[in-house]
Amino acid sequence: MPVITTHQLTKRYPRVTALDRLTVEIGAGVTGLVGANGAGKSTLIKILLGVEDPTGGGASVLGHDIASDGAALRRRVGYMPEHDCLPGDVSATELVVHLARMAGLPLDAARERTADTLRHVGLYEERYRPIGGYSTGMRQRVKLAQALVHDPQVVFLDEPTNGLDPVGRDEMLALVRRVYDDFGISVLVTSHLLGELERVCDDVVVLDAGVLLRSSSVAEFTQASAQLAVEVTADAGIAVAALAARGLRAVREGSLVLVDLAGEETYDTVRDVVAEQGYGLVRLERRRHHISEVFDERTADVVV
Numbered sequence: 142m143p144v145i146t147t148h149q150l151t152k153r154y155p156r157v158t159a160l161d162r163l164t165v166e167i168g169a170g171v172t173g174l175v176g177a178n179g180a181g182k183s184t185l186i187k188i189l190l191g192v193e194d195p196t197g198g199g200a201s202v203l204g205h206d207i208a209s210d211g212a213a214l215r216r217r218v219g220y221m222p223e224h225d226c227l228p229g230d231v232s233a234t235e236l237v238v239h240l241a242r243m244a245g246l247p248l249d250a251a252r253e254r255t256a257d258t259l260r261h262v263g264l265y266e267e268r269y270r271p272i273g274g275y276s277t278g279m280r281q282r283v284k285l286a287q288a289l290v291h292d293p294q295v296v297f298l299d300e301p302t303n304g305l306d307p308v309g310r311d312e313m314l315a316l317v318r319r320v321y322d323d324f325g326i327s328v329l330v331t332s333h334l335l336g337e338l339e340r341v342c343d344d345v346v347v348l349d350a351g352v353l354l355r356s357s358s359v360a361e362f363t364q365a366s367a368q369l370a371v372e373v374t375a376d377a378g379i380a381v382a383a384l385a386a387r388g389l390r391a392v393r394e395g396s397l398v399l400v401d402l403a404g405e406e407t408y409d410t411v412r413d414v415v416a417e418q419g420y421g422l423v424r425l426e427r428r429r430h431h432i433s434e435v436f437d438e439r440t441a442d443v444v445v
């Protein structure tokens with residue numbers, strides 16, 4: 142069963158259409174929801190949580206209809222909001238225990254789960270200090286911990302790397318991956334940085350001004366654009382011409398020739414050309430593009 146399905150999901154505000162007839166299916170695993178600022182990512186999450194109503198279409202999460210089954214849905218879902226919304230005068234433990242209790246856990250279980258999740262996000266040592274003294278990275282971890290504490294089946298993480306430096310981003314992304322790998326909790330994670338999602342996501346959904354631009358696995362994204370990097374002892378420009386004469390799409394990149402991979406037979410053709418021309422073969426390797434390179438110009442404003 143898919144984790145999330147939407148059908149013609151639409152949200153119109155008076156001046157802007159935040160989601161425009163979005164139909165998509167999201168399965169288990171880590172899924173990236175990517176788009177420039179204002180693309181509709183947060184709006185989609187709020188609608189999936191059942192806290193905002195769509196103006197058209199519908200959706201379900203874990204089989205629960207967002208319109209009729211919101212309370213049951215929210216019991217099984219965790220949510221990490223985008224903006225900083227933490228009280229400064231309580232400790233991480235106090236806050237997360239409180240939120241676990243609100244999610245319905247008995248006190249003992251809430252305490253136990255809080256200790257476990259704070260350890261998981263790397264906040265165990267600091268867990269009794271007031272949140273007001275925490276760094277941005279620590280605050281993001283508290284938000285992640287509270288999203289996980291009631292052991293949901295899926296979590297929605299809205300821009301978890303926001304405001305973090307490169308090291309903090311890497312650490313947060315590794316944590317996001319582990320949410321699924323270690324606990325089996327599916328993740329929908331938003332970012333306006335396409336490049337960073339590629340590293341931790343199984344699938345990517347791309348929104349542009351509320352419209353679905355693409356939904357596919359990261360592997361599909363990158364495989365579709367695979368190339369062979371070929372280095373021969375001859376001049377690369379001459380090799381490009383020889384390969385092109387055999388119907389391959391090839392371009393020169395320094396001393397390399399990059400050949401579009403159009404199936405396994407591309408390898409055979411390259412081998413034949415190299416043999417026929419008497420080149421020495423220095424290198425033959427498959428290259429995958431990054432998903433950020435695979436995008437068309439419509440997503441030019443997505444930061445990569």
Ligand SMILES: Nc1ncnc2c1ncn2[C@@H]1O[C@H](COP(=O)(O)OP(=O)(O)OP(=O)(O)O)[C@@H](O)[C@H]1O
Nearest residue numbers: 154157158159176177178179180181182183184185
């Ligand atoms: N309550 C609201 N009233 C009017 N317009 C809104 C409201 N909430 C969002 N919007 C608009 O809907 C569009 C999508 O906003 P949304 O916050 O979902 O985008 P986003 O992709 O999450 O971007 P960001 O990362 O900047 O939050 C934007 O144009 C935004 O201005």
